[in-house]
Every structure is written in C-alpha cells, then in structure tokens.
Amino acid sequence: MKKTMIALAAACFLTFGSQGPTTEAAGSYTYYQVKKGDTMSAIAKRYHTTVSSLRALNGLKHDFIYAGERLKVPAAGKRTASAPAKKKSITLSAADRKLLAQLVQAETGSSEPFAGKVEVALVVFNRTKHPEFPKTVRGVIYQKTKCGYAFVPVKTGKLTRIRPTKQDYAAVDKALALFPNDRRGSLYFYNPRVTKDKWMLSRPVTIRIGHHVFTK
Incomplete structure (x- = not known):
C-alpha cells in the first residue's frame, strides 16, 4: 500500500511539476533560425519565454545550439519581437x-x-x-x-x-x-x-x- 502511494505521489509530481513548459510547448509556435553568436538565454529573452520552456518546446535536453538550426519559439513572442518601437522618420518638403x-x-x-x-x-x-x-x-x-x-x-x-x-x-x-x-x-x-x-x-x-x- 505504501509503495502504491509513493508511486502515485511521484506521478502527480511529474504531471504538475512540468506543467509550465509542457503548456507552452502545446501552444502555437513559429520558427527561428539560429544565428552565429545566439544563445538559448538570449533567444528566450527575445521571445519573452524561458530557457526551460524553449527546451521543452523543442524536445531538447541541453542548451547547445548551432548557427543555421531552426528552433520552435512562441508565436506570441514572435509578434512582439518583430514589432519594435517605431523609428523616427522624416517628411521632406x-x-x-x-x-x-x-x-x-x-x-x-x-x-x-x-x-x-x-x-x-x-x-x-x-x-x-x-x-x-x-x-x-x-x-x-x-x-x-x-x-x-x-x-x-x-x-x-x-x-x-x-x-x-x-x-x-x-x-x-x-x-x-x-x-x-x-x-x-x-x-x-x-x-x-x-x-x-x-x-x-x-x-x-x-x-x-x-x-x-x-x-x-
């Protein structure tokens, strides 16, 4: 009986403990092509997410990435990242x-x-x-x-x-x-x-x- 309770507790921990990254991984996403010098933390910051969420979204067990690789990133973050503050323009008479x-x-x-x-x-x-x-x-x-x-x-x-x-x-x-x-x-x-x-x-x-x- 004690072993059964321990097994159930472990299962509950796995279910609820990993809910954050799994939820994001299940949401809508787009792709980002890694550029030279990129890091997982920098990409996560750009798309307003976390490194652990990026790993979960891409099924990665590490933070190693290489230039040219395509990563799944949150679609909402993509829209935010691709809409920078409007830069000053000039109307010339x-x-x-x-x-x-x-x-x-x-x-x-x-x-x-x-x-x-x-x-x-x-x-x-x-x-x-x-x-x-x-x-x-x-x-x-x-x-x-x-x-x-x-x-x-x-x-x-x-x-x-x-x-x-x-x-x-x-x-x-x-x-x-x-x-x-x-x-x-x-x-x-x-x-x-x-x-x-x-x-x-x-x-x-x-x-x-x-x-x-x-x-x-």
Whole structure:
C-alpha cells in the first residue's frame, strides 16, 4: 500500500511539476533560425519565454545550439519581437529636398561616388535625431556655430546658387529611405587632406567613401 502511494505521489509530481513548459510547448509556435553568436538565454529573452520552456518546446535536453538550426519559439513572442518601437522618420518638403540636394552637390560635386553623396545626406538626417543639433533638415543645414555656420557652402553664401543634379536628388531620396534604419550614425565628415582640426580628426570613424571620412 505504501509503495502504491509513493508511486502515485511521484506521478502527480511529474504531471504538475512540468506543467509550465509542457503548456507552452502545446501552444502555437513559429520558427527561428539560429544565428552565429545566439544563445538559448538570449533567444528566450527575445521571445519573452524561458530557457526551460524553449527546451521543452523543442524536445531538447541541453542548451547547445548551432548557427543555421531552426528552433520552435512562441508565436506570441514572435509578434512582439518583430514589432519594435517605431523609428523616427522624416517628411521632406520639396523646398527642403532641393536645399539638401544643393548641399550634397556643394559638398561632393562630381568627384565623389554616389555612396558618398548618400552618406552626406544621411549626416544631415542623423543630426535631426541627435540632441546636439536642430530637429529639422533646414535647421541642421543653417545651424550657426562659433565659426559662422556648420557647413562651408552656407558660410560662403553660395549654397542656394548651386544647381543640384538628378544624382544629387537621387542621393537625398536614397538617404531618406535608409535613414530610419541607419546603423552607422554618421554625424560629421571631412577631407583628411584639408582638415587639420584635432577634435574632428579624433572622432570615431564610421566609414570612408571617396575623399571623405565620415565620423560620429
């Protein structure tokens, strides 16, 4: 009789003790492909679950995973993970689009590659979301500094006389499309053959394109 009671108690423990992971494993799920550097704990955090629940969902007895492997993850967590906070976008008026294209042409001319033109436009867009700069494209371009203005073409007064090309406009449009997800975050650029400013030269480099070095 005592052995029967012990057996029943053990069965009850197995039934109720594992209810959490089993319940999640029985729910709806989707698949996640493991990337290099992923860990079970990181994936569990991303999908708002636990490592033990992930193991149960995938029938795993360990936490070892490899790049390329497909894991079952909670579908609800997938929806949450795939809907990050909305990133700031910019609505560009026709006048500001032309002004930025003029700046791009003034700073790059015909000697810089298209990618360099795009990055110059991105510098302006990135500044609009940085606390040290104005919040608008026009405000950034006409920002005053101790030396007069942030951009030389504005300082010399020739910016509005410049005629941008189709490529300059295309670079502005490309930068506008890239801006919300731009990871480099370039805030400055200079020509190393011309610039001698120690502060500028000390900035972390984000990318080098043509004759320009971009920094943040």
